[in-house]
Amino acid sequence: MKIAALIPARYGSTRLPAKLVQDLGGISVIQRTYVSTLATGIFDEVWVVTDHEEIERQILELGGKVYFSKKSHESGSDRIAEALEQVDADLIVNVQGDEPFQDPKSLKDLVAVFERPKVKVASLMCKIPEDEAYSPNAVKVVLDEKMNAIYFSRSPIPFNRERNEIIFYWKHIGIYAYTRELLKEFTAWPKGKLEQIEMLEQLRLVEKGVKIRMVETxxxxxxxxxxEDLDRARNFLKSIL
Known part of the structure; x- marks a missing residue:
C-alpha cells in the first residue's frame, strides 16, 4: 500500500494574515510542517497542495513536491482531492498545514488501522476534561463500541445531565486518512444539512453512513x-532545540 501525506496550504487566513509563511525558527510555518511530516518516515510521498506562488516557492526551495491548485476550494479535503490527478497513492493522509510539529506515533497509529479491510476513513482524537468541552472551538466526538464516530459537535456531547460523576470528553483532531476512492467520493458529495449547521465537513460522511474509525492520541x-498561537509555537521550538 502506497501512502502519501498531502498538506493543504491556503495562503489566505483571517485571524493571522499569511500565517503559513510566517517565520518559525528560521523557516516558515509551512516549511516546518513539510519537514516534520517528511521526518516521520511514514510516507512514500509528501506533497504540499497550495494556491499561492510564495508557498510553492518555499517548498520547492526545500526540494519538496508541490501541486498548485487549479480551482478555488472551500476545504482542505477538496483541495487535496484535486491533487489526486497527479498523486499516485492508495492511502491519503490529510496533514494540516498550520500544525508544524507532527507526531510520528499518532500518524503511525492512524495509518495502522487501514490494515483492517473495512476501514475507509480514520481520524485522531484525544481526551479533554469536561471544563474544556464547552468551547465551540473544541470539536467533540462520541463513539460506538468499535471506536467508530457516531457524531461530532461543537456542543459538549454527551451532555452530563445528572452530574453525579466527573467525565471526560473526546476532542477531535483534524488529521484525516482516507482510501483514495473514499476521498474522491466524499468530495463529490454535496454538503449535508448537519455539516452546514455545525460547519464540520466530517458530518457529511456521518450523514452518508460512512464509518469513521477514531484513533486515540x-x-x-x-x-x-x-x-498568540505563533508565539506559543516559537517558544515550544526554543524549548526543544
Missing part, C-alpha cells in the same frame, strides 16, 4: 491560527 498539536 495523547499528542496535543499546536495549531497556528492567531499571533
Amino acid at each position: 495523547s499528542h496535543q498539536a499546536i495549531a497556528i491560527d492567531t499571533k
Whole structure:
C-alpha cells in the first residue's frame, strides 16, 4: 500500500494574515510542517497542495513536491482531492498545514488501522476534561463500541445531565486518512444539512453512513491560527532545540 501525506496550504487566513509563511525558527510555518511530516518516515510521498506562488516557492526551495491548485476550494479535503490527478497513492493522509510539529506515533497509529479491510476513513482524537468541552472551538466526538464516530459537535456531547460523576470528553483532531476512492467520493458529495449547521465537513460522511474509525492520541498539536498561537509555537521550538 502506497501512502502519501498531502498538506493543504491556503495562503489566505483571517485571524493571522499569511500565517503559513510566517517565520518559525528560521523557516516558515509551512516549511516546518513539510519537514516534520517528511521526518516521520511514514510516507512514500509528501506533497504540499497550495494556491499561492510564495508557498510553492518555499517548498520547492526545500526540494519538496508541490501541486498548485487549479480551482478555488472551500476545504482542505477538496483541495487535496484535486491533487489526486497527479498523486499516485492508495492511502491519503490529510496533514494540516498550520500544525508544524507532527507526531510520528499518532500518524503511525492512524495509518495502522487501514490494515483492517473495512476501514475507509480514520481520524485522531484525544481526551479533554469536561471544563474544556464547552468551547465551540473544541470539536467533540462520541463513539460506538468499535471506536467508530457516531457524531461530532461543537456542543459538549454527551451532555452530563445528572452530574453525579466527573467525565471526560473526546476532542477531535483534524488529521484525516482516507482510501483514495473514499476521498474522491466524499468530495463529490454535496454538503449535508448537519455539516452546514455545525460547519464540520466530517458530518457529511456521518450523514452518508460512512464509518469513521477514531484513533486515540495523547499528542496535543499546536495549531497556528492567531499571533498568540505563533508565539506559543516559537517558544515550544526554543524549548526543544
